[in-house]
Amino acid sequence: MTETGNIIFDTANRIFDDLSTPEVINAAEEGEWPKALWQAIEESGLNLTWVPEANGGIGASLLDGFAVIKAAGAAALPVPLAETLMAGWLLSKAGLEVSSEPATVGLGEVQYVNGVLNGTINAVPGGRSAKQLVVVCKDGNDWLVAQMATDQCQIAAHNSLAGEPFDSITLSDVIPVQSGVLTGGMDADSVQAMGALIRCVQAAGALSAALELTIEYSMERVQFGRPIGKFQALQHSVAAFAGEVAAINAAADAAAEALSRADGVVDHEAWVEIATAKTRLEEAVNTGAAVAHQVHGAMGFTYEHRLHHLTRRLWSWRDEYGNDTVWAKRLGEEVLSWGADELWPKITAVSNA
Amino acid sequence: MSSRFRFPHVQMPPEATALRKEVREFLAEEIANGGFVPMADCWASAMSAEFSRKVGQRGWLGMTWDKKYGGHGRTFLERYVVTEEMLAAGAPVMAHWVADRQSGPQLIKNAEPEIRDAIIPRIVSGDCFCAIGMSEPNTGSDLASVATKAEKVEGGWKVNGTKLWSTGAHGCDYMITLLRTSPLDTSARHQGLSQFLIDLKAPGVDIRGIADIGGQVHFNETNFEDVFVPDDYVLGEVGGGWNMVVGELALERSGPERFLSTFIVLQEAMRLLVNNPTEQTKEVLGQVVAKIKTLRRMSLGIAGLLQEGASPEMEAALVKDMSTNFERELLEKLRKVLPQNILATSEGLLPGLLRDGILRVPSSTLRGGTNEVLKGMIARQLGMR
Numbered sequence: 001m002t003e004t005g006n007i008i009f010d011t012a013n014r015i016f017d018d019l020s021t022p023e024v025i026n027a028a029e030e031g032e033w034p035k036a037l038w039q040a041i042e043e044s045g046l047n048l049t050w051v052p053e054a055n056g057g058i059g060a061s062l063l064d065g066f067a068v069i070k071a072a073g074a075a076a077l078p079v080p081l082a083e084t085l086m087a088g089w090l091l092s093k094a095g096l097e098v099s100s101e102p103a104t105v106g107l108g109e110v111q112y113v114n115g116v117l118n119g120t121i122n123a124v125p126g127g128r129s130a131k132q133l134v135v136v137c138k139d140g141n142d143w144l145v146a147q148m149a150t151d152q153c154q155i156a157a158h159n160s161l162a163g164e165p166f167d168s169i170t171l172s173d174v175i176p177v178q179s180g181v182l183t184g185g186m187d188a189d190s191v192q193a194m195g196a197l198i199r200c201v202q203a204a205g206a207l208s209a210a211l212e213l214t215i216e217y218s219m220e221r222v223q224f225g226r227p228i229g230k231f232q233a234l235q236h237s238v239a240a241f242a243g244e245v246a247a248i249n250a251a252a253d254a255a256a257e258a259l260s261r262a263d264g265v266v267d268h269e270a271w272v273e274i275a276t277a278k279t280r281l282e283e284a285v286n287t288g289a290a291v292a293h294q295v296h297g298a299m300g301f302t303y304e305h306r307l308h309h310l311t312r313r314l315w316s317w318r319d320e321y322g323n324d325t326v327w328a329k330r331l332g333e334e335v336l337s338w339g340a341d342e343l344w345p346k347i348t349a350v351s352n353a
Numbered sequence: 354m355s356s357r358f359r360f361p362h363v364q365m366p367p368e369a370t371a372l373r374k375e376v377r378e379f380l381a382e383e384i385a386n387g388g389f390v391p392m393a394d395c396w397a398s399a400m401s402a403e404f405s406r407k408v409g410q411r412g413w414l415g416m417t418w419d420k421k422y423g424g425h426g427r428t429f430l431e432r433y434v435v436t437e438e439m440l441a442a443g444a445p446v447m448a449h450w451v452a453d454r455q456s457g458p459q460l461i462k463n464a465e466p467e468i469r470d471a472i473i474p475r476i477v478s479g480d481c482f483c484a485i486g487m488s489e490p491n492t493g494s495d496l497a498s499v500a501t502k503a504e505k506v507e508g509g510w511k512v513n514g515t516k517l518w519s520t521g522a523h524g525c526d527y528m529i530t531l532l533r534t535s536p537l538d539t540s541a542r543h544q545g546l547s548q549f550l551i552d553l554k555a556p557g558v559d560i561r562g563i564a565d566i567g568g569q570v571h572f573n574e575t576n577f578e579d580v581f582v583p584d585d586y587v588l589g590e591v592g593g594g595w596n597m598v599v600g601e602l603a604l605e606r607s608g609p610e611r612f613l614s615t616f617i618v619l620q621e622a623m624r625l626l627v628n629n630p631t632e633q634t635k636e637v638l639g640q641v642v643a644k645i646k647t648l649r650r651m652s653l654g655i656a657g658l659l660q661e662g663a664s665p666e667m668e669a670a671l672v673k674d675m676s677t678n679f680e681r682e683l684l685e686k687l688r689k690v691l692p693q694n695i696l697a698t699s700e701g702l703l704p705g706l707l708r709d710g711i712l713r714v715p716s717s718t719l720r721g722g723t724n725e726v727l728k729g730m731i732a733r734q735l736g737m738r
Contacts, residue, residue, distance in 0.1 A: 215735050235732035242731055243675045246358050250654070251647045257362065279643035325636060328643065332635030335642050340623035344441045344616075347646060348373070 005064030008049060012068045015040045016075035022306040028078035029163035033129065038079050042100055047084050050264075051098045057088075062260040066201050070252075073202030074209040076309035078164070080104055080126030082198050087134040087147075089264065090191060094145035094180035103132035103147075106169055107192055107321075110137040112144055117174040125320060127167030128155050135171070136188050143187045146176035160320075162312040184265035193266045193274045195321035197259065200252040200277040203317045207245045207284055210292045210310045214238060218295050234295060241291040248284035251277035275331040282324035285314045357734055358668050360654030361661070369434050376438040379411060383444070391443030391621075391702060393710040394614045397720070398571045399445035400524050402482070408439075408446070409479020414453045417659075422461050423474035429660040433653065437609040443617035443706075447521050447571075452476045455604040456483035456529050463589035463597060464550065472527070472550075484522035485605075486530030486551070486575065487598065490515055494726045496531070496598065497542040501577065503532040503549060509583040510534075512551065515576050518720070522560050522573040528553055531598055534591050546594035550586045551577070567712035599666065605721045606669040607655045612648040612676035614717055615683050618710040621703045622687050634690040641683050648676050670722070670730040677717040677724060684710050 001009060019037040028034050041047050049065040051057020060068075069082050080102050087103035108121030121135065127150070134147045152174045160166035184190075215238060218229030228234055255273035262270050289311040293300050300307040318324070338346045383389055383404070392399040408414055416432040418424020439446045457476050460469050475481035492498045501514025512532060522528060528551045535545035553560065557580035562570035589597055619641060626634050651672045658665035684707070696704050718724045732738050 215737065218737060229737040232729070235737050236725065236728040238735060238737065239671075239674070239728035239731035242358070242735055243671050246360065246651060246671060247647050247675065250360055250650045251643070253362065254646070254650050273646075275639070276643040276646045279639050280647050324640075328637075328639030329632060329635040331639035331643060332630075332637065333639075335623075335638045336627050336630055336635065339627055340620050343620050343623055343642075347642070347649065348437070 001067055002061055002064055004058070004060055005067060008046070008058060008060050008064055009067050009071065011044050012046055012071050013075075015044060015046070016071060016077060020075040020077050022309065025076055025078045025306075025309050026303075034078055037077075038102060041079065041081060047081060047100055047102070048088065048098065050085060050088055051092070055098065056100075057098070062264055063256060066252075066256040069198055069201045070205035073205030073313070076206065076209075076306075076313055080129050080165075082202055083126040083130065086194060086198055087130075087132065089194065090134050090136070090145055090182075091147060091178075091180075093184060093186065093264065094182050096145060096147065096178050096180045099132055101131035102126065102129055103134060104130040105191065105195065106133055106135045107188060107195065108135075110135050110146075110171060112137045112139050112146065112179075115175060117146060117148070117171045117176060120168060120170045122168045123158070123160075123320070124167050124169050125160065125164065127165040127169060128157055129165050132177075133169060136182060136191050139181070143182040144179055145182050146179040148174050148176050161316040162309075164313075164316070166316075184267070186266055190266035190271070192321050193271050194259075196278040196327065197252070197255050197274045199317040199320050200248065200274070200281050201256060203281055203285060203314055204245075204249045204252040206310045206314050206317075207248055207288045210288055210307065210314070211238075211241055211245050213307060213310075214241065214292045214295045217300070221297070221299075228295070237291045237294065241288050244284040244287045248277070248281060251280045272331070272334060275327050275334065278322060278327040279324050279331055281318055285318045289314050358671055359658065359665075360651050360668060361657040363430060363653045363657040365430055365434070366428060369431055372431055373434050373438060375411075376413070376435055379407075380438065380442045380444060383407075384442070389443075389445045391617050391706070392445065393443065393618055393706045394713040394716075395443045395617070396440060396446050396450045396610045396614070397520050397716070398447060398569065398709070398713060399443070400447040400521055400571075401445035402448050402479075402524065404445045405449040405482070406479035408449060409477060414449055414479055415457055415473065415477035418457060418461055418473065418477070422469060423477050424457075424461075425477070429656045430653075433609065433656040437613065437649075440610055440613040441616050441620070448482045448524055449476070449479055450610075451485055451521065451525075452481065452483035454608060455485075455601045456527070458604060459529055459548070459588065459597065459601050460550070462600075463548070465585045468550065468585055481527070482521065482525040484519040484525040484528040484553070484573075484575075486516040486519055486528040488517045488519075490517055494723050497546070497595070498537070499531055499533055499546065501530070501532050503534050503547065503582065505534075506581070509581055510549065510587070512549070512557075512577040512580040512582055515574060517574050518563075518572045519560075519575055520572045520720075522553065522575055523562055523570070525553055527551060528575065529588070529601075531594055534594075543595040545592055546598075547591050548588040548594040548597045549582050550588060551580065551582055552586075555580050555582075557581070565713070566715070567709065600664060602722060603664050603666040603669050604659075606673040606727075607652075607659065607665060609649070609652050611673045611717075611721075612645065612652065612679055615680045615710045615714065616645070618703070618706045619683060619687065621701065621706050622691060624701065625692070625703065626690060631690065637686045637690050641686055644679050644682075648672065648679060652676070667730060667734040670727040670734075673721065674724045674727040674731065680717045681714045684714060 048057035053059040083104040088098040104126035106121035110119035156168040258270040258273040415424040503510040
C-alpha cells in the first residue's frame, strides 16, 4: 500500500468502526439511511477514492481503493460505497464527471435510441439508496456509459439476502445527465467482471472478519468445562475456515493487482484473474459461513447477534455479478481454448509470476 | 487475519523468465528423446539417477545454497521455477528431491564442515541422494515418540531400530535420521532427540521395499542393527534434534509438489476434454484451474517468505493442508467428465496417469505430516491451542 493508501485505509477503518455499528446496520435494513456514516464518508472523500485530485477526489491508487473496499466488506457497511466507487470507475473510463453522491451501476438490457434510454434492470445493488444510476448500453458499435438520477427512473424495491436494496429499475425515455463511450476495449461483460471483483474483495474482508469473530467466540464460550475452541473437532473446522480465508484473499488480491497492472481496464489477463477469484469465492463462502454459524451456535443464529451482517452479505455476494457456476464455465471455456499444451504456460504466464 | 498468516505477493525476477524457458526446453528435449515418460506424483514415485545427474549438470540442484559450500547462490523464486516446471511435466525427480529440498539445507546448517564439504558438492552435481528417517513402526504423527536409539560408544554411536516410509531410500546414499540419544522423559518429550547422517551402505543397515496399494515399491523400511555412526556424523548438538526436524518439516511442506502431484493428469485429460466439451466439463475445468491458480499464488508467497529468510512453518502447514486435499479433488472431479472405462483403453498416457494418480493420492494427505496434524498447527496459530 502507498503512504496515501495507509492514510485512507486508517481513515476508512476509523469511520467504519465508529459509524457502521450493528445498530446502524440493523436500522439500515429497516430502511433508515445511515446519514452520519455517509456524511463522514463524503467529508473524508472516501466516496471519491479513485477520482484524481485534480477533479476533487483523493486520487488513490486502484489497490488503495480495493483496500478500502475490503475494509468495507469486513465492516458489513450498510451504504453503497463499493457501488459508488464502481460507478465512479465506470464513469471515468468513459471520460465522464464523477459526482460525490451515492451511486450504483445497473447491468441489464437497456436500449439507447435517439438520445433516450429504455429498459428494465433487475437486482440493482444499492438501488433506491443511490442518487445516481450508471448503465452501459450499445450505441451502434460502441458501448455507451450513461448516467442519470435515480429520480428519473421507476424503482420497484426488492431486498437481497442481506436485506439491502436489490431493486428493479425501469427506465422510460430517460435522458441521461451525461454519457460517453466506454474506453479500453471494454464492454458490458467487463463491467460485470469489475462488479465480480469488487464482490470478491468485499467478501475477502467479510470472511476475515467472520473468522475473527468465530475464533473469539470459540475461546469465550465454555461448555463441558472448557472453551469450545479447545475441542479438536472445532479446531479443525476453524482451521479449514482459515485456509479458505487465506485463499479468497489471495485470489481477490491477485485479481485486483491484475486490474491495477492494466491501469483499471479489465483486459484479458485481469478477466482471467477475476474469473478465478469469483469461481473460488463459492467454497470460501460456503465453508466460512457454515463454520462461523456452527461455532456460534444458536446465539449466532439470532437477529440480535451481528454475525448475520457478514454471513448474509456473503451469501448474497456469492451470487451477484454472476455466480460460481456462471464464472466457472466461462473460465472453463477459456481453459479449453488454451488446450493441453498451453495449460501450464498460461497458468504460469500471469503477472510475471 | 493478515497478521496470522502472511503470503507476500511475489514479483518474479526477470531472470526467472529465461530460466523457465531453459527448463521447459530441457524437459521437452528429454521427453522427445525418450529420457522420461511423464508420471503422476513424480517426486515420490519416479526415480532416475541418470535424470537427476542431468538436472545437477544444468545447475538446478542446490540452487539457493551459498556458493562457498558448492551451491549456486540463486533465489528461492528461481528454485521455485525449476521445481514447478519439473513437477508440471511429471519428470522423474524423485532421486534428488529430498536432498535438494531439505537434507542439503540441513547439512549446510548443522553438519561438521568436513562432512558438509564432502557431501554438498555431490548433491549439487546430482551424484548423492538422501532419504528421510523420521517415522517408525510405532511413530507417525507423534514424532517425539521415536524409539530408534543411538548409544554412545567410543568414537561414535551405535544405532538400533527401524525407520519406516523412507521414500526412495533404496536408491539413496544417506538418511538423515531422527534418533533418541537419551531415554524418553514424558515431561519433556522433545528433549533427548538427535539428528544423524547415516551412510546407507554401512554394515548393519538393511533396506526393504514396501509395496503400496498400487503394488509399486517407492517407500521402505530401514533396519539398523548395531550400525556404527562416527561422531562427525551427528548433526548439530546432541539432544537438539527436535528443533532441526521442525525446521526441516517447514521446508518439506513448503513447495509446489503439494498441489502439483496430479497436475499432469489434468494436462493429459485436456487432450480428450477439448473435444465437444459438455457444460459440466467447462465447469469442472474452471473450478480446478481457479484452485490451482489460487494455491500457486499462496505457494509462491511461501517461496517469498523463504527468500526473506523467514521459516514459514505455519503458512506451509496451511497451504499443504489445502493443496493436498485439492490433489485428490482434482482427480475426483476429472473422473466425472472423462469417458467411462477409460482405464480399459491403452491410448496415450492418460489411462496410466489416472490409475497412478488415484492409487497414489491417499499418500498426499499423509506424508510430511497428516492433514489432522497440520490443522492442529493452524489452530495453534489461530490462538486456539
